[in-house]
Amino acid sequence: MKNKITLSLLFCFFLILSFNENLLANSNKILVFSKTVTFRHSSAISAGQIVIQQLGKENSFEVEITEDSQVFNSENLKQFDAVVFLCTTGDVLNDEQQEAFENYIQSGGGFVGIHSATDTEYDWPWYGELIGAYFKNHPRGQQDVLLNIIDANNISTSHLPQQWEKTDEIYNFKWxxxxxxxxxxxxENSYEGGQNGEFHPISWFHAFDGGRSFYTALGHDEKSITDPLLVKHILGGIKYAMGRTK
Known part of the structure; x- marks a missing residue:
């Protein structure tokens, strides 16, 4: 009888442990990281932080904002469902922090890159594969461009018109x-200065190294990143990175 009670208590104990682990794995919390080493999109960063905080309030996820790269350690990162690189530039993480972030993604974490996140960490090949491209240059100024929606069924694009006219700074990619x-x-026929040809991607997602990655090159300044259509596009990307389906 005593053995049965002991086994029952052990079973309940492991159930509690399992429940707590699931809570950690689905924290409904994201990290927004906006450290810059080279060019800084000041208005986009300030406005983007406010936009994402509001999205969190409206969609039941907590938002932590920082420019401190020391938060990139394994113990701290495991509390987040996704990490957003909001207009980062340059070499923002050291070798130890890079390793912690790689481990985070490999453990099932999510990533969102916005605009100049592709102008970041050129000497870290793993990051390039994670985000999907590296910035080369952009035409002078912002232009009115025509965007084509390739996948209208995605959580981040289902609200968009098939052809979306938008004013923004359009990146050319070196890779x-x-x-x-x-x-x-x-x-590229809708503006001057495009260099990636007939199929010039601007937003994409992919599963990578055990985790999820979403990127959009849009969002150069406050006006662009607060565009309601882009805000909802970014929300869809965040949800995908968090592992949400709707």
């Missing part, structure tokens, strides 16, 4: 990865 699930392309 674009293979196997990306492209969501949006830009029509």
């Amino acid at each position: 674009i990865g293979q196997g990306l699930d492209v969501l949006i392309t830009v029509d």
